[in-house]
Amino acid sequence: MRLNKFLAACGVASRRKAEELIKQGKVFINGNMVTDLSYTVDPKKDEVVVEGKKVSLPEKVYYLFYKPKGFLTSLYDPHHRETIKVFLEKLPQRVFPVGRLDKHSEGLLLLTNDGDLANLLLHPKYAVERRYLVWVTPKLNEKKINQMLKEGVNIEGKVVKPVVFRLIKTEGKNYVYEVCVKEGIKREVRKMVAYLEGKVHRLLRVQFGPLVLENLKPGEIRPLSKAELQKLFRFVSQLKTSKTLAKASSGEDT
Known part of the structure; x- marks a missing residue:
């Protein structure tokens, strides 16, 4: 080093x-x-x-964090907007978020001080899946969804396809969709919904790679369990040894 x-x-x-x-x-x-x-x-x-x-190098640590809506995924903002730094200050070690969620999105973020692992998980060639629940109105056109799943949609000059895009339930006036993507393009899910002529009312990330949000509440942070760490390291090891690496775009903020 x-x-x-x-x-x-x-x-x-x-x-x-x-x-x-x-x-x-x-x-x-x-x-x-x-x-x-x-x-x-x-x-x-x-x-x-x-x-x-x-x-000496600090011990490597790994946390799951439920980023609440209304906070920037940043440790500093020149415009003095609220950032996730207020939550991270409670931790005994200096950590950073792996990837981003935009201000109006919420849900799962991995926090760590392991730069090598973070870079690998975010590298476009590994196409790590991100899974979301999205509250939308009005109900989206199923024919157009199926067309997007087959042919993709042009986002920032690149044709991308969601891995999953399906209606799972209704909640009041909202239609809740499960969406899984792997490109990591900035505001990717929101742009897909806009393409389908819908409006996003809530966007919640529930999974990143092998890690799932489960019962974390907004603002909560907890260390990964032993089982979660083993699953994460096994997942990373598989990425490193994979012979077929999916191509994807860089960036994030969904």
């Missing part, structure tokens, strides 16, 4: 500021000053000291 990346992962500073510390001669590895920005650290063997303090 490159030294600046290692220092950033340890929470010392951003990569750019870490480079400044290295140049200033404030970083020692195994007792020797290191000013080479390309230096590679072995986290298991090397002792790294910054400004007289030994630093």
